[in-house]
Amino acid sequence: MIKASIIAGTIAIATVSSSAFAGFINGDFEQGNTTGWTVGTGNRATILNANLDPMAFLPGGSKFNANRDNSAIVSGGFAPHTDNQLKQVYAGNHSMRVEDVLNGGYASVITQKVGKYQDKDIFFAWAAVLEGAHDSREAATFKLVLRDETRGLNLITREYNADQAGGGVDKLFSKSTDGYFYTSWQVEQLSLDAAAQGNDISLTLLAADCSQTGHGGWVYLDGFGQSAPSDVPAPGVLALMGLGLCGLAAARRKR
Missing domain, CATH: 1.10.287 (Helix Hairpins)
Incomplete structure (x- = not known):
């Protein structure tokens, strides 16, 4: 007995x-790779933020560059340009960094679609780092969409940019001593209504340098799943x- x-x-x-993480493939990146995800990079120079389409930077998109992969799986340590305040990983040993920590006028995107999602809750965590410069049309930027693909409905949207005057960010952001706007880890939770359960759900993040190419921006993603991401x-x-x-x-x- x-x-x-x-x-x-x-x-x-x-x-x-x-x-x-049932229903989500490698949602916490603990496989140490991007299995289950689609990732792409391309040149966003001269494209204003309002015209940045994440799909254009994924395979098959008009801006996709098969010879570049600016995103990476990261492990411990602090994010650059955050005065050692932002850890690169929220939970576990790995997270995804979307876009690199340099400038150059690039945008990177990561996305995953889950078919017929049955659970009532969705969680994920993100943190952004954006170098302040230019106005809101041209500044380094970050976009996030959690979408009900079946109904064609955006469930969560987040969009921020590093407008040098600070108008593109909110109270979630701090400013580093070298001029970067950054957040702590933000945990998103969505409880799906009955109409959304069983539908196809996608999560898409875009991070982009400024359109004039001289200032960088990137975002971290971790813990995409049906349970709250936690290292405890x-x-x-x-x-x-x-x-x-x-x-x-x-x-x-x-x-």
């Missing part, structure tokens, strides 16, 4: 862990782990 209890507890822990086990998991340890201790005492 003791052995059965320990096994059941172990299975329960494994079930909680494996289901954390959920209370239920901790309880199961505790039960398992207690059971193991009891088994040893009875030997």
